[in-house]
Amino acid sequence: MTQPPTMPGGLPFLGKLPALARNPLAVFEQARSLGDVVRIPVPLRFPLFVLTNPAHIRHVLQENAANYRRTPFHDRLKAVLGEGMLTSEGALWQRQRRLLQPAFRAERIRRFVRIMAGAASDLAERWEAEAGRTIDVSQAMSDLTLDIAVGCMFGGQQRGGDARITAAVLEVQDWISGRFWSLAPEWTERLPTPANRRFRHALSVLDEAIEEIIAKRLAAAEPGDDLLGMLLAAQGDGDRGVDARQVRDEAMTMILAGHETSAAALSWAWHLLALHPEVEARIRDEVARVLGPRTVPTPGDLAQLAYTEATLQEAMRLYPPAGWFPRLAAAPDRLGGHDIPAGSIIALSPWVVQRDARFWPDPERFDPTRFIGEARPAPYTYFPFSGGPRTCIGNHFAMTEMLAALAVMVPRVRPRHGSNAPVEPHLQITLRPAGGLPMRIERVLDR
């Protein structure tokens, strides 16, 4: 047996648990200097390892993916997402992935560009009217991506966000991430503590919103050919079908997985553009060249916005919305000559790998040209959307909506920081600017 190095400095009885609960990314970053496979001492039911070598990450996510399963972390998510595609496993997961894959094909997503660009245009118009005022850009991005997710996947019409829903999403995230590193037994989740009560209330807000969307669609003459339509059409389809609970779980999964992540990426993109006006100017030039006098991009236009796309990729390199995610080793395995016992939790962190100077020279520097041209990042030195069979199904959807948002908004508006105070990342389930992103909105007058 070769044991991987164990990270020093854990507290008696608690190990690194308090540090993980406070800032898991800092702990994983510290582990990087100790080796490719490092054990983190925690008094949990499972050994915890962090991997920082891209070849090992590929092994876990791709080559030996069948051995690496959902974890207690995903079980915590089940309190909200049920058995949706993100949390389910085995035959159920396979059936869901197969059923919904067509909703995420490129030709389907092309049809959504109108909705995506329309929502971004509405927001640009509101921001133009609010020029000079300071708003929370992070909150505005949550509202925008929620509009887009509901509009594209569920045919909803709302505009300007729904503060109750975005607040409920944040509350639910807070509760789940707080519970994950907690040693308290599961039954304590049912105690009427203030945090548990707030969580239950937030969950009921989300459930009601989803129920309403489903009820409206059921009352309509046509099921529709969007994601919800596909789910409802599959209801009652014998063994291959889904039941009402499954429709609810999948809808909840798509709304939550599909809007907070893109909102985080767009928020960081605005933050970085404000710090790098030369990048912003180059995007504006590219959009002007490709769109000419038009203000709303077509799918064909988006395919030509190579620099704008590279900017989004670079923003997600520095600030990956999923800062880390876990896997559970079902059977023993070997990684880099070390034994990984069955039942281990493996932490994979895009944040740590994508800021590693071995793979990314001058890693802290924001430079979209890293993603321009023929050179592609080496496998698993860049994996904001994960990889392998359980790679993000919404990858192309997300890139399209974010491109549409920047292509519409950058030529019209320019958010700026009110002060030089550093903007710190805060990880709940997604990596967001701590305390929001207050920025002053300026109009771009020279268009």
Ligand code: HEM
């Ligand atoms: C910038 C935006 C996004 C990022 C960075 C992102 C990232 C990720 C990551 C890292 C995973 C793997 C999680 C794990 O296995 O534990 C994942 C899975 C998933 N994502 Fe995304 N995501 C984004 C947008 C979206 C969108 C727009 C949707 C839906 C419309 C979506 C739906 C899903 C689903 C359903 C899964 C589970 C897939 C499976 O296990 O088969 N995501 N995403």
